[in-house]
Amino acid sequence: MNTGKLLQVEGLKVYFPVRSERLFAKTRWLKAVDGVSFEVAERETLGIVGESGCGKSTLGRALLRLVPVTGGRIMFDGHDLLTLNEKAMRPLRRQLQIIFQDPLASLDPRMTVGNIIDEPLSSLLPNLHRSERLKRIREAMRRVGLLPNQINRYAHEFSGGQAQRIGIARALVVEPRLMVCDEPVSSLDVSIKSQVINLLQDLQAQFGLSLVFIAHDLASVRHIAERVVVLYLGRVMEVADRDSIYLAPRHPYTQMLIAAVPIPDPTVSRKHKLDVVRGELPSPLDPPTGCPFRTRCLYAIERCAAERPELRPVGKSQVACHRAEEISTPSRENNGG
């Protein structure tokens, strides 16, 4: 089946067993990702947002089968990834790469830049000649803005922003088609974030990459992603294109997330109401019945506790909320007063 989608995720579930110390106690399950579906087209950037504990990083790792998947389907370029054994998975690993939040922690400080970038190359493309590998390493370094003479330097000698460039070069060198970026700029300095975001956009244009951009920083996601998935306690609350998400958020949770972002303008933010921001993320071990967000929702009614809302089309968005049609979407302008 060819739908023009590079990645199709259907009903993905990642459950972690949590064992109690009590004898013969029943194993409880932490549902980190609980029935998530979405698609990513070629050359598209999909953003995934949510608070910590919403399952977004687990979801990113599950796409590469870096965590055991409990159920659902991951179709990548026509291959059903979850049915493949490790040998059959190997050629696809080259096409699916990931970069992590903390670049200094995800790079071995005792390895040189050249060795770090060579690692995926020599393990995924073992038949390449040394000279060809060197050529590719140099090319990847050039693409991400590292200097040729840095090839023998150690990772620990680099600043956070430079280290993230090494991480990107390591992913890029095997010429992937899809790159999962898990909070790639969260730990970087303000002045460096925009450099790395621009770099990712440039690379995407040059190589025709698809990106899954996971972040809690909504402003960065709005900048880079064309479509956005909003996760809460392992479930999708809303999926929409970037303009709809930010200009007309439909789900009360999306509205809350956007209201919480501090705006760098004292004349706006002083008036900016934070009343919509309430409560804390409930324990994922004991999620609320019905809609997982209902315990913090301004609009919750009895039905929300009794019946779990499924994702359904509302306007141009997909929303999992019983009351999506009734809820007005406050825009930033009329929400000040």
Place this chain on the structure above:
Amino acid sequence: MAAFLEIRNLSVSFTTPDGIVHAVNDIDLDLNEREVLGVVGESGSGKSQFWLAVMGLLAKNGRAEGSVKLEGEELLGLSHSRLNRLRGEKMTMIFQDPMTALNPYLTIGRQMTEVLTSHRKIKRREAERRAIEVLKAVHITGAEERLGMYPHEFSGGMRQRVMIAMALLADPKVLIADEPTTNLDVTVQAQILALLNELRDQFGTAIVFVTHDLGVIAQIANRVVVLYGGRTMEQARVKDLFAQYRHPYTEGLLYSVPRLDAVRTERLVTIAGNPPDLARLPPGCPFAPRCVYVEPRCRRQMPPLEAVGPDHLRACFHAGDLGRLQAAT
């Protein structure tokens, strides 16, 4: 009126295997009662070391020079016991990661009441009453039961509330908050900011809020100082800084960040280069290597901090208009 906290020519240096590192260079700063002062800077700005020096909490290889006066009393060179007393009663500091500041083996109640029973000779019953009072002030529900809980039983946002509550126990005049919301979700951050604003109104505590996020500054501060490479680049009332910034670095910070309230642009403006290495600071202005307005003398000489308006200071030689980065957005 003299400022409540008066800092003059404060410099902080560290002796390291790589040589002497100058983390803070000759900074003057005043803090007035009841105000919220925002301190903006990235890694290598010296923003944390500056306040650790004010608190007398520098690491062993650190050295502070200059003058720090709290209500007229010089703090640099003060005895340990006197400093400890002032830290308990007048100024207190909270940090980015509350988990490292709390003892994982002791209940919250024990950690909170110990401060009062051992340092202030307050009876345990009374200390518990006070602990419950401040937990309620930071909106922790079920405060009585929470006293028996351990730090790991609290979420990240709750732990930061507990830290703020502990800081409030002694009813301090100054609360120094070093990136207290940096690792928290935006939703939790919004709640903590609202809480700090409320505490300032309720108790009249002056707050120093150290952050790299100008959005947070806009939301909480009255006045702001922008640091880079251990020096003050600009200092102004918040509304003036956002409306009429006068330093190229401030402009860079304001326009390189994607904003939810602005029209989306295809490309982000960037500040080229990397944050400064404090062990190898260039002569002249530390921002010169990354500045789009740089002039030859910027690389030789540090521009003095000069008044450019009421309560508005900047350290920059550039005489013409700014706005190149703004125009690029």
